[in-house]
Amino acid sequence: MTDLKYCGMRSEIDYQKAMKTKADYLGFIFVKSKRQVDPNDVRNWVNTHGRHGKKLVGVFVNEDIESIVNTANVAQLDGLQLHGTEDVKTVRALKEQTDCFIIKTIHHNKDALKTMAAYNDLVDIFLVDTKTETEWGGSGISFDWKAIPSYKEQAKTQDTPLFVAGGITPDNVNDLMSFKPDGIDVSSGIESAASKDERKMKKMAESVKKTYQAPDHLGRFGDFGGKYVPETLMYALEELEEAYKEAQQDESFKQALIKELYEYSGRPTAMTYAERLSEHYGGAQIYLKREDLNHTGAHKINNALAQGLLAMRMGKKQIIAETGAGQHGVASATVAARFGLSCKVFMGAEDIRRQELNVFRMRLLGAEVIEVQSGGKTLKDATNEAIRHWVANVEDTFYLIGSAVGPHPYPMMVRDFQSVIGEESIAQMKRMIGRLPDEVVACVGGGSNAIGMFHPFINYDDVALTGIEAAGKGVDTTEHAATLTRGRKGVLHGSLSYLLQDENGNITEPYSISAGLDYPGIGPEHAHLRDIKRVNYESVTDDEAMKALKDLCELEGILPAIETAHALAYVERHAKTMSKDDVLLVCLSGRGDKDVMTIQETLEADKG
Ligand SMILES: O=C(O)c1ccccc1NCC(=O)[C@H](O)[C@H](O)COP(=O)(O)O
Numbered sequence: 348m349t350d351l352k353y354c355g356m357r358s359e360i361d362y363q364k365a366m367k368t369k370a371d372y373l374g375f376i377f378v379k380s381k382r383q384v385d386p387n388d389v390r391n392w393v394n395t396h397g398r399h400g401k402k403l404v405g406v407f408v409n410e411d412i413e414s415i416v417n418t419a420n421v422a423q424l425d426g427l428q429l430h431g432t433e434d435v436k437t438v439r440a441l442k443e444q445t446d447c448f449i450i451k452t453i454h455h456n457k458d459a460l461k462t463m464a465a466y467n468d469l470v471d472i473f474l475v476d477t478k479t480e481t482e483w484g485g486s487g488i489s490f491d492w493k494a495i496p497s498y499k500e501q502a503k504t505q506d507t508p509l510f511v512a513g514g515i516t517p518d519n520v521n522d523l524m525s526f527k528p529d530g531i532d533v534s535s536g537i538e539s540a541a542s543k544d545e546r547k548m549k550k551m552a553e554s555v556k557k558t559y560q561a562p563d564h565l566g567r568f569g570d571f572g573g574k575y576v577p578e579t580l581m582y583a584l585e586e587l588e589e590a591y592k593e594a595q596q597d598e599s600f601k602q603a604l605i606k607e608l609y610e611y612s613g614r615p616t617a618m619t620y621a622e623r624l625s626e627h628y629g630g631a632q633i634y635l636k637r638e639d640l641n642h643t644g645a646h647k648i649n650n651a652l653a654q655g656l657l658a659m660r661m662g663k664k665q666i667i668a669e670t671g672a673g674q675h676g677v678a679s680a681t682v683a684a685r686f687g688l689s690c691k692v693f694m695g696a697e698d699i700r701r702q703e704l705n706v707f708r709m710r711l712l713g714a715e716v717i718e719v720q721s722g723g724k725t726l727k728d729a730t731n732e733a734i735r736h737w738v739a740n741v742e743d744t745f746y747l748i749g750s751a752v753g754p755h756p757y758p759m760m761v762r763d764f765q766s767v768i769g770e771e772s773i774a775q776m777k778r779m780i781g782r783l784p785d786e787v788v789a790c791v792g793g794g795s796n797a798i799g800m801f802h803p804f805i806n807y808d809d810v811a812l813t814g815i816e817a818a819g820k821g822v823d824t825t826e827h828a829a830t831l832t833r834g835r836k837g838v839l840h841g842s843l844s845y846l847l848q849d850e851n852g853n854i855t856e857p858y859s860i861s862a863g864l865d866y867p868g869i870g871p872e873h874a875h876l877r878d879i880k881r882v883n884y885e886s887v888t889d890d891e892a893m894k895a896l897k898d899l900c901e902l903e904g905i906l907p908a909i910e911t912a913h914a915l916a917y918v919e920r921h922a923k924t925m926s927k928d929d930v931l932l933v934c935l936s937g938r939g940d941k942d943v944m945t946i947q948e949t950l951e952a953d954k955g
Pocket residue numbers: 354355374376378379380381382383406407408430476482483484485486487488512513514515532533534535536
């Protein structure tokens with residue numbers, strides 16, 4: 348986990364406030380500065396309020412050795428931060444004359460890597476910081492963080508941790524965390540009115556002490572994700588990443604999105620206790636997060652509204668989208684109508700046949716539905732066509748991707764926009780049962796409802812997370828869409844993930860009764876979560892899903908989408924292995940009105 352250092356305690360009150368935080372190190376400035384403190388005062392604060400396991404560090408700039416040693420003894424320091432141009436001889440002498448560890452500050456400049464090399468085997472931590480003409484540190488100014496990977500590499504060759512400082516704030520720290528520094532050091536960014544600010548320190552610690560941090564600055568979730576696109580799209584993706592970063596910092600964007608989600612889509616969606624279903628299945632108590640109650644009938648609108656706002660912010664007049672089950676197509680067409688944008692939806696001919704109702708809805712909403720005749724005529728082929736169209740029209744077109752797939756920044760952006768599902772669930776569970784559920788379940792195609800549900804729960808280790816793939820006619824047949832169960836690593840639609848492939852690496856046609864789950868790939872974050880064993884993935888057949896769909900209709904009066912019924916089928920299998928005190932939360936990702944024709948055909952065929 349990343350270490351956190353709060354620097355520049357100015358007073359006893361600052362010290363007391365910092366004692367209550369999750370900081371690992373506290374820093375005291377012993378040089379001429381607005382934050383300069385007296386070693387005797389520090390000694391008194393430590394004796395009065397204790398250390399609470401924190402390491403206390405003195406900050407010095409080109410001070411003489413005797414004075415540093417004296418201050419270290421008086422203030423009972425654990426570490427010395429040498430923030431000037433102290434040479435190797437000074438560092439060696441301080442190591443000999445004190446028991447303190449040494450943090451050597453390296454000021455970001457063109458010679459910085461060479462400077463680091465000179466301290467080989469001597470210092471305990473490198474700290475890269477900004478230096479201005481007037482200030483050695485504590486400037487509140489960031490250096491260009493794109494340089495961090497080269498500092499990390501150099502520090503690694505010297506087997507020394509790398510900390511980063513300079514202009515870090517609670518608002519930009521998440522960006523910094525994507526570079527995965529070993530530690531960060533903050534002073535100005537956690538101050539208000541010349542003293543340390545408790546609220547800012549808490550917010551900072553919440554971001555830094557999260558154990559799960561992904562993706563990195565290249566858009567990789569462990570081995571997965573990234574940006575595998577033709578050169579023509581690189582600029583468009585960079586432009587999008589930049590626009591998304593700016594929007595995240597912009598209160599007016601956040602407010603506009605909240606307004607759309609709450610006043611237009613109908614959030615917060617309900618949390619329903621499924622009493623009769625729980626009794627019927629036996630074992631755990633089952634709760635349903637009702638994304639089916641969103642405007643347009645599924646979770647897809649959460650992401651479509653957010654990306655639609657982003658498209659307008661970027662001045663794009665046309666959106667394009669791919670769709671499988673039609674829910675994302677309907678959500679995109681809806682958003683385009685609401686925001687006055689033109690909209691083209693790419694959809695496989697086979698899906699058009701299966702989802703007639705949604706196709707009609709999209710057209711009614713003013714969207715152009717483009718029928719895709721290539722390949723298996725399903726979601727993969729629709730996505731190929733959408734990407735082709737985007738390459739040719741990138742200037743004025745915003746590609747509104749509907750799942751947590753595609754090149755960076757889409758998987759991250761879609762996850763963030765869908766996280767409202769998990770965030771609301773956490774608050775609702777706490778309110779309804781006074782704690783978090785024991786297990787959270789969601790169906791996984793590309794993986795957007797699942798990642799939106801799971802992501803806010805990831806750092807709660809006691810909550811088990813389970814994703815359910817479509818096993819179609821069985822994972823031992825050729826007709827399934829169980830990418831994580833049967834897939835291998837490969838690149839599709841701009842990112843690296845698990846894919847269904849034949850022995851030559853060609854993508855094979857996925858199959859599921861559900862038009863929303865038959866995708867041969869899976870969002871890269873799911874691939875990563877599977878590999879790090881934070882999420883367990885299982886699969887459910889068509890027949891199991893259809894049985895669970897009927898159960899929910901008959902026992903709770905809710906018609907779920909066939910996609911969603913896959914999660915419910917796992918619940919049927921699994922709830923009975925849990926105790927009556929256990930709570931199982933299911934993401935009810937969408938409603939099944941769009942599926943009535945398929946349901947009718949299947950049930951009639953079953954009757955014989
Ligand atoms: O904070 C000072 O006044 C200071 C003066 C001289 C040398 C170092 C100084 N501060 C060091 C730090 O507080 C941190 O290492 C770092 O520079 C924090 O920077 P920022 O978060 O930008 O304030």
